Amino acid sequence: MAKDVWETTDRIETLVDGIFAIAMTLLVLNLTVPELTNPIGDLTIYAVLMGLIPKFFTYALSFILLAIFWKVNHSQFYYIKRINTPLLWITIIWLLFVALVPFSTSLTGEYGNLQSAQIFFDLNLLAIGLLSALLWYYATEKKFTDEITSEEIHKIRIINLMLPAAALFAIGLTFISPSWSSLAYASIIVGERLFK
Amino acid sequence: MAKDVWETTDRIETLVDGIFAIAMTLLVLNLTVPELTNPIGDLTIYAVLMGLIPKFFTYALSFILLAIFWKVNHSQFYYIKRINTPLLWITIIWLLFVALVPFSTSLTGEYGNLQSAQIFFDLNLLAIGLLSALLWYYATEKKFTDEITSEEIHKIRIINLMLPAAALFAIGLTFISPSWSSLAYASIIVGERLFK
Amino acid sequence: MAKDVWETTDRIETLVDGIFAIAMTLLVLNLTVPELTNPIGDLTIYAVLMGLIPKFFTYALSFILLAIFWKVNHSQFYYIKRINTPLLWITIIWLLFVALVPFSTSLTGEYGNLQSAQIFFDLNLLAIGLLSALLWYYATEKKFTDEITSEEIHKIRIINLMLPAAALFAIGLTFISPSWSSLAYASIIVGERLFK
Amino acid sequence: MAKDVWETTDRIETLVDGIFAIAMTLLVLNLTVPELTNPIGDLTIYAVLMGLIPKFFTYALSFILLAIFWKVNHSQFYYIKRINTPLLWITIIWLLFVALVPFSTSLTGEYGNLQSAQIFFDLNLLAIGLLSALLWYYATEKKFTDEITSEEIHKIRIINLMLPAAALFAIGLTFISPSWSSLAYASIIVGERLFK
Numbered sequence: 001m002a003k004d005v006w007e008t009t010d011r012i013e014t015l016v017d018g019i020f021a022i023a024m025t026l027l028v029l030n031l032t033v034p035e036l037t038n039p040i041g042d043l044t045i046y047a048v049l050m051g052l053i054p055k056f057f058t059y060a061l062s063f064i065l066l067a068i069f070w071k072v073n074h075s076q077f078y079y080i081k082r083i084n085t086p087l088l089w090i091t092i093i094w095l096l097f098v099a100l101v102p103f104s105t106s107l108t109g110e111y112g113n114l115q116s117a118q119i120f121f122d123l124n125l126l127a128i129g130l131l132s133a134l135l136w137y138y139a140t141e142k143k144f145t146d147e148i149t150s151e152e153i154h155k156i157r158i159i160n161l162m163l164p165a166a167a168l169f170a171i172g173l174t175f176i177s178p179s180w181s182s183l184a185y186a187s188i189i190v191g192e193r194l195f196k
Numbered sequence: 197m198a199k200d201v202w203e204t205t206d207r208i209e210t211l212v213d214g215i216f217a218i219a220m221t222l223l224v225l226n227l228t229v230p231e232l233t234n235p236i237g238d239l240t241i242y243a244v245l246m247g248l249i250p251k252f253f254t255y256a257l258s259f260i261l262l263a264i265f266w267k268v269n270h271s272q273f274y275y276i277k278r279i280n281t282p283l284l285w286i287t288i289i290w291l292l293f294v295a296l297v298p299f300s301t302s303l304t305g306e307y308g309n310l311q312s313a314q315i316f317f318d319l320n321l322l323a324i325g326l327l328s329a330l331l332w333y334y335a336t337e338k339k340f341t342d343e344i345t346s347e348e349i350h351k352i353r354i355i356n357l358m359l360p361a362a363a364l365f366a367i368g369l370t371f372i373s374p375s376w377s378s379l380a381y382a383s384i385i386v387g388e389r390l391f392k
Numbered sequence: 393m394a395k396d397v398w399e400t401t402d403r404i405e406t407l408v409d410g411i412f413a414i415a416m417t418l419l420v421l422n423l424t425v426p427e428l429t430n431p432i433g434d435l436t437i438y439a440v441l442m443g444l445i446p447k448f449f450t451y452a453l454s455f456i457l458l459a460i461f462w463k464v465n466h467s468q469f470y471y472i473k474r475i476n477t478p479l480l481w482i483t484i485i486w487l488l489f490v491a492l493v494p495f496s497t498s499l500t501g502e503y504g505n506l507q508s509a510q511i512f513f514d515l516n517l518l519a520i521g522l523l524s525a526l527l528w529y530y531a532t533e534k535k536f537t538d539e540i541t542s543e544e545i546h547k548i549r550i551i552n553l554m555l556p557a558a559a560l561f562a563i564g565l566t567f568i569s570p571s572w573s574s575l576a577y578a579s580i581i582v583g584e585r586l587f588k
Numbered sequence: 589m590a591k592d593v594w595e596t597t598d599r600i601e602t603l604v605d606g607i608f609a610i611a612m613t614l615l616v617l618n619l620t621v622p623e624l625t626n627p628i629g630d631l632t633i634y635a636v637l638m639g640l641i642p643k644f645f646t647y648a649l650s651f652i653l654l655a656i657f658w659k660v661n662h663s664q665f666y667y668i669k670r671i672n673t674p675l676l677w678i679t680i681i682w683l684l685f686v687a688l689v690p691f692s693t694s695l696t697g698e699y700g701n702l703q704s705a706q707i708f709f710d711l712n713l714l715a716i717g718l719l720s721a722l723l724w725y726y727a728t729e730k731k732f733t734d735e736i737t738s739e740e741i742h743k744i745r746i747i748n749l750m751l752p753a754a755a756l757f758a759i760g761l762t763f764i765s766p767s768w769s770s771l772a773y774a775s776i777i778v779g780e781r782l783f784k
Contacts, residue, residue, distance in 0.1 A: 011605060011662055017207060018609025021214025024295060025222060026613060031299040033306060045303075045312035060292060067288040074207055092655040096648060099612060103619040107633075110621060116633035213403060217410025220491060221418060227495040229502060241499075241508035256488060263484040270403055409599060413606025416687060417614060423691040425698060437695075437704035452684060459680040466599055 005084045005144075012091060013077055019095050020070045026102040027059050027066075030109050055109040061182055062105040068188060069098065069128055072159060076136050079145040079152070087138055094131035100124055108182075115178045122170045122181070129163030136160055162188055201280045201340075208287060209273055215291050216266045222298040223255050223262075226305045251305040257378055258301040264384060265294065265324055268355060272332050275341040275348070283334055290327035296320055304378070311374045318366045318377070325359030332356055358384055397476045397536075404483060405469055411487050412462045418494040419451050419458075422501050450501040453574055454493055460580060461490065461520055464551060468528050471537040471544070479530055486523035492516055500574075507566045510573050514562045517577075521555030528552055554580055593672045593732075600679060601665055607683050608658045614690040615647050615654075618697050643697040649770055650693040656776060657686065657716055660747060664724050667733040667740070675726055682719035688712055696770075703766045710758045710769070717751030724748055750776055 031052060036044060083091075104124040111117040139145060140153045170184035227248060232240060279287075300320040307313040335341060336349050366380035423444060428436060475483075496516040503509040529552075531537060532545050562576035619640060624632060671679075692712040699705040725748075727733060728741050758772035 011601065011665075013207065014210070014602070014605040015609055015658065017210040018214055018606055019613055021211055022218055022610055022613040023616075024291070025215055025218040025298075026616070028219075028222070028295050028299050029225075029617075031296075033303055040307065040310070042310050042312040045307060045310055045316075049312070049316060059296075063292045063295065064288065067291075070211065071284060071288075078202065088659060092652065092659075095612070095655075096651045099616050099651065100619075100647075102613075103616050107621055111628065111633060114628070114630050114633055116630040116637070120633075120637060209403065210406070213406040214410055217407055218414055220487070221411055221414040221494075224415075224418070224491050224495050225421075227492075229499055236503065236506070238506050238508040241503055241506055241512075245508070245512060255492075259488045259491065260484065263487075266407065267480060267484075405599065406602070409602040410606055413603055414610055416683070417607055417610040417690075420611075420614070420687050420691050421617075423688075425695055432699065432702070434702050434704040437699060437702055437708075441704070441708060451688075455684045455687065456680065459683075462603065463676060463680075469599075 005082050009077055009080055009083050012083060012088065016070075016073060016077075016091070016095065019099055020066060023099050023101055024063055024066050027062050027105055030102070030106045031055055031059060054112055058105050058109040058112060058182075061185065062101055065125060065185060066098065066101060069132060069163070072132055072156070072163070073135075075156060076132075076139065079148045080139045081146045082144040084142070084144075087135065087142070087144065090131060090135045090138060094128060094135060097124055097127040097131065101128075112182075113179050115174045118174045118178045118181050119171055122167045122174070125185075126164050126167035126171075129160070129167055132163065133157070133160035201278050205273055205276055205279050208279060208284065212266075212269060212273075212287070212291065215295055216262060219295050219297055220259055220262050223258050223301055226298070226302045227251055227255060250308055254301050254305040254308060254378075257381065258297055261321060261381060262294065262297060265328060265359070268328055268352070268359070269331075271352060272328075272335065275344045276335045277342045278340040280338070280340075283331065283338070283340065286327060286331045286334060290324060290331060293320055293323040293327065297324075308378075309375050311370045314370045314374045314377050315367055318363045318370070321381075322360050322363035322367075325356070325363055328359065329353070329356035397474050401469055401472055401475050404475060404480065408462075408465060408469075408483070408487065411491055412458060415491050415493055416455055416458050419454050419497055422494065422498045423447055423451060446504055447501040450497050450504060450574075453577065454497040457517060457577060458490065458493060461524060461555070464524055464548070464555070465527075467548060468524075468531070471540045472531045473538045474536040476534070476536075479527065479534070479536065482523060482527045482530060486520060486527060489516055489519040489523065493520075504574075505571050507570045510566045510570045511563055514559045514566070514573070518556050518559035518563075521552070521559055524555065525549070525552035593670050597665055597668055597671050600671060600676065604658075604661060604665075604679070604683065607687055608654060611687050611689055612651055612654050615650050615693055618690065618694045619643055619647060642700055646693050646697040646700060646770075649773065650689055653713060653773060654686065654689060657720060657751070660720055660744070660751070661723075663744060664720075664727070667736045668727045669734045670732040672730070672732075675723065675730070675732065678719060678723045678726060682716060682723060685712055685715040685719065689716075700770075701767050703762045706762045706766045706769050707759055710755045710762070713773075714752050714755035714759075717748070717755055720751065721745070721748035 033048060036048070101124060104121040107117045108121045136153075136156055140148075140157075145153070166185050166188045169187060170181045173181035173184050229244060232244070297320060300317040303313045304317045332349075332352055336344075336353075341349070362381050362384045365383060366377045369377035369380050425440060428440070493516060496513040499509045500513045528545075528548055532540075532549075537545070558577050558580045561579060562573045565573035565576050621636060624636070689712060692709040695705045696709045724741075724744055728736075728745075733741070754773050754776045757775060758769045761769035761772050
């Protein structure tokens with residue numbers, strides 16, 4: 001790259017927003033009406049929709065988790081004013097795991113009662129969380145942030161640790177009940193309130 | 197989040213625009229040419245296209261309804277200059293239902309003659325409409341809007357109530373004729389003219 | 393809408409760019425590797441890729457035609473500085489036909505040797521072209537453009553007429569040869585050079 | 589087009605970012621859980637995920653290669669301040685090959701052990717690389733760049749040659765081992781470090 005440090009983060013933010021918008025919207029493709037055989041009546045449709053409830057749940061969960069990651073990134077780039085090649089690469093590898101979420105969600109939507117499917121989903125989120133934490137750690141160490149107090153840096157660091165912690169907690173819960181392990185992510189919402 | 201109120205709504209608007217653009221474009225994926233068996237001639241294609249007319253109608257209806265919701269949001273964020281965590285969450289839950297529209301549309305496109313399919317579609321739009329109204333109510337109560345008269349706030353509130361009203365009207369019409377119930381949404385266009 | 397005329401076209405341009413980017417990229421979904429039965433060797437793959445040539449051609453054609461429409465819109469909104477509700481609606485109906493292009497393309501990609509499929513594609517482009525011309529006509533009549541000479545207005549009007557003319561020319565050619573009728577669109581590139 | 593040279597590249601950058609974001613996210617659609625027959629247990633899921641490893645690899649490779657192309661374009665448009673019709677067309681044809689990457693990736697993901705599939709993928713990347721080089725060559729020859737030293741122009745030219753070189757290297761390697769030929773792209777990362 002011809003320059004070591006770019007003085008603008010506009011376009012990386014556009015790419016981030018684009019990939020999040022698409023990944024969040026692609027989640028809906030996991031919701032499909034199965035091929036129905038005749039005769040089809042209202043009772044059939046209600047039965048189909050009832051059968052889709054686990055998939056609606058995983059759709060909503062993944063949508064909200066992606067929104068949380070987007071929101072954390074949003075607040076990180078509110079402060080980050082410069083970017084260099086390593087930081088760009090951290091962001092790209094992070095996006096690689098973000099764009100993988102529709103696949104992980106299709107797995108838990110279909111086989112959410114199996115530990116293997118849940119652990120794959122949790123590992124995907126763990127990777128996103130750890131890379132998000134690394135992104136912030138690197139950017140603050142390199143002083144790419146302007147007008148930020150050390151207290152604010154610290155707060156975002158703690159929020160960044162909560163996401164991997166929730167993923168690890170979810171992995172632990174899969175040994176008790178794969179189907180309910182995702183409730184671990186509710187702890188993020190509680191945790192975020194404590195540290196705000 | 198490190199700050200309680202952000203002084204900018206740029207990136208949330210980018211996410212909103214992105215999700216709308218994708219949801220509106222994904223609607224087209226419900227239009228598919230069925231696998232045809234030989235011999236295939238022009239008459240076959242015309243028959244296929246004729247058979248797709250209900251799906252073209254639901255495509256156009258959902259595209260236009262999403263455009264209306266986008267337009268309402270557009271005019272809301274024309275005035276909203278600040279955003280806090282609760283407002284961000286209202287927006288995200290609202291987007292969750294926006295991104296669900298391609299699925300609801302696939303349901304009415306396939307089974308539009310059934311009340312169950314239509315009611316699911318209408319409930320989806322009802323949720324979008326109510327959350328859009330809540331978003332505006334919250335933002336104006338919190339004084340996140342600048343340079344706006346109370347008359348303008350009131351006007352957008354009435355427009356926001358028209359969308360849920362149309363969805364409820366559509367639900368009522370499904371008891372008479374599921375296939376024609378969507379005409380209820382035409383009342384929005386009439387209603388919007390009255391209050392402009 | 394609370395205001396009759398907005399003094400900014402930023403967000404409509406974002407929606408337009410988003411829908412074009414998605415529609416252009418979704419075109420690739422029409423290119424799929426068919427399910428192959430064993431044994432699969434290089435000769436099978438080459439045969440598959442050869443068989444896909446008509447689909448590659450329609451992919452490239454639609455991609456380039458969408459790029460032309462985007463470019464024309466680009467130059468229109470370079471001058472358009474204000475937008476009102478009717479102009480917004482013209483843009484939305486125009487986008488509805490833009491987002492339909494991946495479907496029309498799947499039809500010509502699969503059944504490009506049939507007149508019916510080609511005419512559907514051509515009618516789709518005709519609608520896009522006419523709405524684009526209407527958009528420009530309306531915006532210039534309403535004086536929503538700044539710093540533009542009447543000569544420039546006229547030039548864009550002529551470019552706008554070339555697109556529907558090419559679509560009509562293509563429809564005419566389908567009566568001679570459906571498979572080759574798309575060559576009519578090459579006349580746009582020639583025509584554009586004449587009037588530049 | 590009414591003007592020969594536009595003094596802004598904002599909207600072309602938005603289109604570029606949009607198409608990259610979508611193409612990068614669509615890659616995930618190549619990862620699908622096959623239809624499983626009962627009984628399904630954790631061992632089945634682990635076996636499925638193991639079987640998907642080649643597809644995960646091609647997903648990651650294509651994601652990262654697209655990110656590299658995006659990054660190179662990012663640094664090119666950091667300097668390019670004006671655009672004319674030929675430059676717009678180079679960009680559009682370049683995007684046409686960028687949007688083709690999800691298809692090429694599906695081919696290598698499915699038939700990565702075959703030379704034919706790998707060569708198609710490599711030719712796709714070769715086209716992207718050559719058009720990217722042409723874009724930069726044209727823009728610098730036309731002096732569309734501001735505030736750039738001839739040294740910086742030269743550096744980006746060399747980076748632009750590395751991408752086609754890696755694609756040619758990969759094509760060469762397919763004659764030895766199709767499955768491992770993609771490792772040629774690792775040379776870009778090494779090469780980029782040398783010339784930074």
